[in-house]
Amino acid sequence: MKVRVKRGEAFQQFEVPREPSQTVLDVVTHIQRHLDPTLAYRYACRVGMCGSCAMTVNGAPRWTCRTHVDKVVRNDELTVAPLRNLPVIRDLVTDMRGFFDKWARARGQFQGARTRSEDFARVAPQSEKRGFADAAIECIGCAVCYSACDVVAWNPDYLGPAALNRAWTLANDERDTQQAARLRAVAGDAGCHACHTHLSCTERCPKALSPTAGIAGLKRAVAAAALRGEL
Amino acid sequence: MRGETRLWLAQRASAAVLALCVLVHLATIVYAVRGGLSGAEILARTQGNAAWFAFYSLFVLAVTVHAPIGLRAVLGEWLGWRGRSRALALWLFAMVLYALGMRAVLGVFA
Numbered sequence: 001m002k003v004r005v006k007r008g009e010a011f012q013q014f015e016v017p018r019e020p021s022q023t024v025l026d027v028v029t030h031i032q033r034h035l036d037p038t039l040a041y042r043y044a045c046r047v048g049m050c051g052s053c054a055m056t057v058n059g060a061p062r063w064t065c066r067t068h069v070d071k072v073v074r075n076d077e078l079t080v081a082p083l084r085n086l087p088v089i090r091d092l093v094t095d096m097r098g099f100f101d102k103w104a105r106a107r108g109q110f111q112g113a114r115t116r117s118e119d120f121a122r123v124a125p126q127s128e129k130r131g132f133a134d135a136a137i138e139c140i141g142c143a144v145c146y147s148a149c150d151v152v153a154w155n156p157d158y159l160g161p162a163a164l165n166r167a168w169t170l171a172n173d174e175r176d177t178q179q180a181a182r183l184r185a186v187a188g189d190a191g192c193h194a195c196h197t198h199l200s201c202t203e204r205c206p207k208a209l210s211p212t213a214g215i216a217g218l219k220r221a222v223a224a225a226a227l228r229g230e231l
Numbered sequence: 232m233r234g235e236t237r238l239w240l241a242q243r244a245s246a247a248v249l250a251l252c253v254l255v256h257l258a259t260i261v262y263a264v265r266g267g268l269s270g271a272e273i274l275a276r277t278q279g280n281a282a283w284f285a286f287y288s289l290f291v292l293a294v295t296v297h298a299p300i301g302l303r304a305v306l307g308e309w310l311g312w313r314g315r316s317r318a319l320a321l322w323l324f325a326m327v328l329y330a331l332g333m334r335a336v337l338g339v340f341a
Contacts, residue, residue: 154308189307193239196304219239226236 001073003027005039006056006081007091012036016078024057024064024072028080028092041092048206051142055092056081061147063206083147085160099143099162106163106191107182112175121175133172136165136214138207145201145211157190161201161211164192168214171221183218183225192218238300245297252290277339284340291332299325 001018004011005028014031025043032039043053048066055064058072058079069078086094114121123130145161146152152160159167167186170176186192192215201211225231263273277283299321306312306321 151308187233188235189313191235193235194304222236223240223243226233226240231233231236 001069001076001078003031004077004079005031005092006079007039008088011079018069022069024055024062024067024069024078024080025053027069027078028055028064039092040090049140051140054083054142054144054147056083056147061144061204063142063144066206083143085147085149085152086143094143096143099146099160100141102159102163103141103166105185106159106167107178107185108163108166108170110170110173110176111178113177114175123174127174129172129174132214132217133169136169136209136211139165139209140207142206144204144206148200148204150198150200151194151196155190155194158194159186159190159192161195161215164195164218165209165211165214168217171218180225180230183222184231186218187222187226187231192222195219238303241296242300245293245300248289248293249297252286252293255286256290274339278341280340284336287336287340288333291329291336294332295325295329298328 001016003014003016005014014035016027016030016035019026025046028039028041029043032041041053041055043065044050045052046065048063051063053064054061056062057064057067058074061083062072064080072078080092082088082092082094086096086099089095112121139162141162143162145165149158149161151158164186167182171179171182176182195212195215197212197216199212202209202213205211222231263276302324303317303321306317
């Protein structure tokens with residue numbers, strides 16, 4: 001098959017043999033090992049856990065280790081580019097610092113009140129909040145949603161779907177002690193209210209999460225806090 | 232951020248008012264002109280009607296709140312226009328909207 005790889009401003013073309021059950025990551029690895037060892041890309045686990053191998057494949061952001069060539073190839077052609085909305089370091093490698101800094105800005109850190117000498121907190125598995133947290137917790141931090149989001153492209157300060165999804169899981173964690181501060185952190189022009197509900201993040205999330213639903217939850221929580229005068 | 236949240240709430244609330252107003256507005260037009268109506272006949276029915284005056288005054292107010300907040304996001308995201316100058320321009324836009332709307336309301340219902 002013909003594979004076009006974005007390197008800097010231009011695309012470089014390679015001819016890569018098709019294999020059964022071949023993933024896009026296999027294709028990029030083949031190019032680096034057999035055709036051009038200077039190609040830079042990033043991966044670690046190869047099994048959809050670590051969130052490091054996301055790239056733009058035929059125009060859409062995807063986790064390349066779990067994306068089969070059969071599913072995305074068109075006319076025996078594949079185009080691979082770095083993720084959108086992140087600065088490119090080289091070839092297919094993006095600088096993800098800004099992405100993760102936004103998790104910190106959205107108060108993505110858990111902070112509890114108990115010490116290790118105290119008993120475990122008991123959270124009812126069937127409670128509504130536990131259900132909301134469970135639905136959003138499996139994020140692997142791959143930045144596919146961030147790359148898919150138009151609001152990030154239009155407003156570079158926007159925290160983005162992944163950071164807000166993380167904030168939503170903690171907003172539903174009854175052990176966490178930073179609730180008011182977190183709602184303040186996710187309000188505002190760069191926060192949850194900037195989301196236009198385009199659903200691109202939900203459409204593209206490889207873990208089938210819905211950051212859009214979490215962001216809607218944050219909008220409601222922030223608005224309620226504002227009306228109570230707690231913001 | 233409190234300001235942003237208030238703007239969001241104002242836009243949601245005005246959208247709820249607009250949804251109702253637009254429905255009533257369209258239904259009334261369709262109902263009233265079934266048999267054909269002249270401008271003079273319409274004015275004869277509407278002028279001096281306090282209830283419709285109040286309804287359309289609310290309609291104009293909701294538009295005045297709703298449109299500039301939406302335009303604010305468009306200007307920020309598409310043109311990168313933020314800050315004081317955008318706020319001033321939007322206040323001006325809101326005042327023009329309100330003036331034009333109330334001019335029509337006064338003309339038809341006062």
